[in-house]
Amino acid sequence: MRKTLLTLALGLATTAAFAGAGHGGSQAAVSDADIDRTIRVEAGDMWFDSEKLNIAPGETIKFEIVNTGNVEHEFVIGDAEAQEAHRKMMQEMGGSHGGGGGHGGHEGHDMAEGEHGGSMPSVTIAPGDTAELVWTAPQNVDGLQYACNIPGHYEAGMSGNIDLQG
């Protein structure tokens, strides 16, 4: 499962760092032409405006995540197990993203397997900000979720399912 996710083309809009691991060696940003669809997601306190997203395998999505809440949120894509592991790590770290420091998974420079959470596309959004995340839905994967794993946020309701039709 983790391996499959690694083959995704993904971009972290906040850091402008891209992962090329296992993606045909391409280090270039995904151009607008490659994007099949833009999905706007509203992140509030403590919810996402949709609880389910229908996406086709292979479809490249540009997520525009708008934080209309009063506190920082994140948008992370992964299966339930990876989300939970990420949540545990966030809990141990006291939930701080520390202004971009100290959270390997959000640096986006190393998407290789090994460092926990590093393989999950994710973006952190400050209150009032909008962030973008480009993601290509994988083939033959199910059970994907999107979530905010800042301590307590997932538990309070910040998660949804990605339904990959096909």
Add this chain to the structure above:
Amino acid sequence: MANSRVITHPMSRRQILKGGAALGLGSAAALSLRPSWANPWGQTNVYSKGVEEGPEVSLAIRRESILIDGKEARPISINGTSPGPMIRLKEGQDAVLRVTNLLDEPTSIHWHGLILPPGMDGVPGVSFPGIAPGETFTYRFPVRQNGTYWYHSHSGLQEQLGHAGPLIIDAAGREPFRYDREHVLLLTDWTFEDPMAVFRNLKTAEGYYNFQERTVADFFADVREKGFAATAEMRGMWAKMRMSSRDIADVTGSTYTYLLNGHSPEENWTALFKAGERVRLRVINGSAMSYFDVRIPGLKMTVVAADGQPVQPVPVDEFRIGVAETYDVLVAPEDDTAYTIFAEAMDRSGYARATLAPREGMAAEIPERRKIADRGMEAMGAHGMGSMEGMDHSGMGGSDMQGMDHSGMNGSDMQGLDHSSMQGMDHSNMQGMSGEENRMNANGMLAAGAAQPGSRYDQAGIGIDPGERRMLVYRDLKAFTPWPDRREPERELELHLTGNMERYMWSFDGKKFSEVTGPIHFNKDERLRLILINDTMMEHPIHLHGMWMELENGQGELIPRKHTLNVKPGERVSALITADAEGSWAFHCHLLYHMDAGMFRVVKVS
């Protein structure tokens, strides 16, 4: 069914008619002896159950025979149940609550935690004259808030007789969390003794309900661990303070049956869920005297509201709930299995229990009760023992106290320690002793939101081993948005919580309510800081009516709003108040017998 009820209570029927009130006898709530909100399926969009729904509600107060824990009891009932029905209002409504007194003595209802006009607050002698026998009083107020609250009598010791119930206000807007189902968990402490007899026992014999005095065996165990001199010294110290180090609660499980939604642990009230649901538990401590430590082994609880006000979510394993506090927690049981809701009394003399299960008739293991804790030296915090202040107690459970170095506190420091002489102590020299950086404002006072030196917001309190599981502490509570009034406090008002256990006298600043000459005065619209210094060896849940207290727990502009503040022994706690509610308001310790003994003041805003 309605008829049979009328036949059973012909007097009540006549009095109802005399009272001229529509008492809602036809509603489902009035027909069962069991609180209808304690229905095992709880409230969901689908399973809406009978409750007293606003905006117009009629309540009849009676004394009647109801079985409690399977035994004959004579509680005070509200619409036929004890504890009373859940009152459900909606934010934005104009509530009309008609309360008819069918007792042979005056009564009242106080809507705990609600911001409302002073005449509607329900405190006899402060807000209104009370409700005389046979009379109906109509409370009318706009509902301007939402969340989990409760209501109870503010007359004499009636609250001890079950004169209390949940008060839930549905939000007009979206709440900062999602859930599929909700349950109310109301904790109470029931005694089959007459509350007046309980009070007399407390007055005549300190430790009457405390069977956990240290024994000779304990003494020798201490000597083995600490040596003879240290042990004798500690014993002598506690004796001088006329306290036992095991006085955790003054009324205990020796008389109390701890109830959850009116049911004893053996009756095992069951809250149902379906696996995969997110369940909101609205936990209310409606007991007279008992603090509880609440946990559900196997489930993480995420605290999403405190005293009805939303807070940024905190996942915990356990939380301590002081008398009159409320916490809303979310749980997400994923397995098709039963979980025990375990509310252990702080003094470990008993517990309330229910089961969270996918079907009725299930039960899970009941956790072992923890050992009774000793009051540690931390209780001495505000007693002028400056060297204690800078100490890091965070890693210490009550049982770890042996390892402490008490060398700085020799017996001579303790001599002549008398609570009454502690007033007027200058605590200003304690400022800056806590670990954090304390900013001062122009008046030389601490900046708004900063934690006072002498506060212990990072500790849950006595009898908790912080390493055992993640326990909620006051420091965790953080609002979503700043309270609109961001003014720095213009002045500080310092009050000492004082007491004499031996004579069972409890007071503020050493004066019982019967001895004070006038109210505490707040200037209308002033911004003030209330500082509470606990000079006693017990926890006190301090409740201000009519206005929020913003607990200065170090969260800056996101400090949480509360109606009841737990002040631990020796602790110094502060809150910011915007004195915008003109009128007279009650201010008191919410331990019922402490309030009755004199730990009560009137606050006048003008």
